Amino acid sequence: MAETVRPIHPLTTDEAWAFTASRASATTFFFDFDGVLSPVTDDPDASQPVPEVLGVLERLADSVARVAIVSARPVSFLRSRFADLDHVDLHGLYGLEVWHDGQVVTEPAALDFVPAMTELADQARTELPAEILVEYKRLSVALHYRTAPDQGRTVERWAHEQAERLGLRIQHGRMVVELKPPVDQDKGMVITEGVRNAGCAWYFGDDMSDIKAFDALRAREAVDPAFFGMAVAVANPETGAEVSSAADLTLESPDAVAAFLTEGLRRF
Numbered sequence: 046m047a048e049t050v051r052p053i054h055p056l057t058t059d060e061a062w063a064f065t066a067s068r069a070s071a072t073t074f075f076f077d078f079d080g081v082l083s084p085v086t087d088d089p090d091a092s093q094p095v096p097e098v099l100g101v102l103e104r105l106a107d108s109v110a111r112v113a114i115v116s117a118r119p120v121s122f123l124r125s126r127f128a129d130l131d132h133v134d135l136h137g138l139y140g141l142e143v144w145h146d147g148q149v150v151t152e153p154a155a156l157d158f159v160p161a162m163t164e165l166a167d168q169a170r171t172e173l174p175a176e177i178l179v180e181y182k183r184l185s186v187a188l189h190y191r192t193a194p195d196q197g198r199t200v201e202r203w204a205h206e207q208a209e210r211l212g213l214r215i216q217h218g219r220m221v222v223e224l225k226p227p228v229d230q231d232k233g234m235v236i237t238e239g240v241r242n243a244g245c246a247w248y249f250g251d252d253m254s255d256i257k258a259f260d261a262l263r264a265r266e267a268v269d270p271a272f273f274g275m276a277v278a279v280a281n282p283e284t285g286a287e288v289s290s291a292a293d294l295t296l297e298s299p300d301a302v303a304a305f306l307t308e309g310l311r312r313f
């Protein structure tokens with residue numbers, strides 16, 4: 046084990062990179078997708094990672110123990126954007142799906158909800174205003190009101206009624222409300238599991254669901270004084286200061302994330 050003393054928060058990015066490079070073989074980098082590796086778009090199907098991201102993730106995966114993307118998107122979507130990255134792990138639907146050894150592994154407790162979700166997506170398309178974009182994700186349904194922000198309350202109310210009727214859970218995000226199976230799985234749990242044997246981990250997120258991942262890094266630090274966790278927020282005007290204030294560092298955009306990693310990789 047390296048002799049480097051774990052830095053304490055707050056710290057400079059210089060110190061964070063130096064420590065990370067000293068523990069590279071015990072380090073995992075986790076990334077959210079939307080708003081972190083890719084700019085948020087009105088149509089969620091249209092979003093693409095910023096151009097530098099693919100190359101930088103590949104180099105990062107060569108330099109540290111593990112790189113993983115942890116997203117609200119299904120694995121099928123993440124695969125469509127990162128198919129060429131053989132060494133990057135994909136956790137979809139907040140961890141209900143994992144891409145592992147060439148196939149999607151689904152949390153068994155969530156599979157029972159596939160028929161209800163299919164039906165719910167159809168119902169949402171019929172009952173909600175036409176501007177609301179219904180994203181069917183097999184194990185969940187996301188209702189996007191980015192192009193009709195004034196419909197936010199209507200969408201929220203409808204989602205809560207359905208959640209109560211079907212016994213589902215609600216996840217709030219940026220101009221989106223999502224209905225999920227009542228299965229205990231969130232980004233915090235993915236990170237808690239993922240850092241069990243790590244000496245250092247970074248998490249990059251931009252939304253409310255990412256705060257649980259930040260908390261998981263803090264919790265690991267609290268029980269393991271040798272572990273170092275770095276929480277990085279990516280700024281956006283919609284969640285305001287809440288995600289930033291929970292992070293060690295804030296970057297201004299997905300392009301800035303790619304540039305930041307490129308710079309940091311010079312240390313390895």
Ligand SMILES: [Mg+2]
Nearest residue numbers: 077079080252
């Ligand atoms: Mg996001």
